[in-house]
Amino acid sequence: MYKKILVALDGSEYSERALDKAINLAKAFNSQIILLNVIKTEELELVKQYSESSYALVKSHLEQTAEKLLVEAEKKAKKKGVEDVVKKVAFGDPAEKIVDEANNENVDLIAIGTRGLTGVKRVVLGSTTQKVMRWSDKDVLVVH
Numbered sequence: 655m656y657k658k659i660l661v662a663l664d665g666s667e668y669s670e671r672a673l674d675k676a677i678n679l680a681k682a683f684n685s686q687i688i689l690l691n692v693i694k695t696e697e698l699e700l701v702k703q704y705s706e707s708s709y710a711l712v713k714s715h716l717e718q719t720a721e722k723l724l725v726e727a728e729k730k731a732k733k734k735g736v737e738d739v740v741k742k743v744a745f746g747d748p749a750e751k752i753v754d755e756a757n758n759e760n761v762d763l764i765a766i767g768t769r770g771l772t773g774v775k776r777v778v779l780g781s782t783t784q785k786v787m788r789w790s791d792k793d794v795l796v797v798h
């Protein structure tokens with residue numbers, strides 16, 4: 655049923671649980687899992703205006719953090735028996751890139767957390783998740 659599942663990872667406990675659910679689905683349906691982390695460029699652009707060298711440093715730091723996050727997630731998925739795992743890093747607005755990637759990869763499902771790193775409890779759905787649900791016509795699995 656779900657041949658391709660996109661998991662949106664931001665390093666939060668919510669997205670970790672979305673990954674766990676996606677892994678279970680992938681095992682049941684023999685799906686491919688695409689792990690995506692989006693590096694937010696909004697703040698990064700400000701750093702660039704301030705200092706080119708700081709920009710290069712911050713960017714490479716963010717890339718390393720993203721890679722680490724994805725490698726850990728890949729390890730977990732493979733350890734639990736999912737063979738087809740793809741890692742992706744994108745730059746830009748998280749919601750926009752999640753929606754784009756879901757279209758480009760023609761996924762059947764997007765797995766995402768209710769909240770993320772900001773994690774304000776009184777907010778029912780984080781802003782990234784709200785936008786993804788509004789903008790994408792893909793099914794979305796929102797994990798608490």
Ligand SMILES: Nc1ncnc2c1ncn2[C@@H]1O[C@H](COP(=O)(O)OP(=O)(O)O)[C@@H](O)[C@H]1O
Nearest residue numbers: 662664692767769770771772773780781782783
């Ligand atoms: N930069 C990102 N890259 C990939 N996925 C993300 C990113 N930011 C958020 N997400 C996904 O969206 C979910 C909800 O996060 P978000 O809406 O940003 O909530 P919050 O406002 O609490 O940070 C996360 O659990 C994660 O699945």
Ligand SMILES: [Mg+2]
Nearest residue numbers: 770771772782
């Ligand atoms: Mg967030």
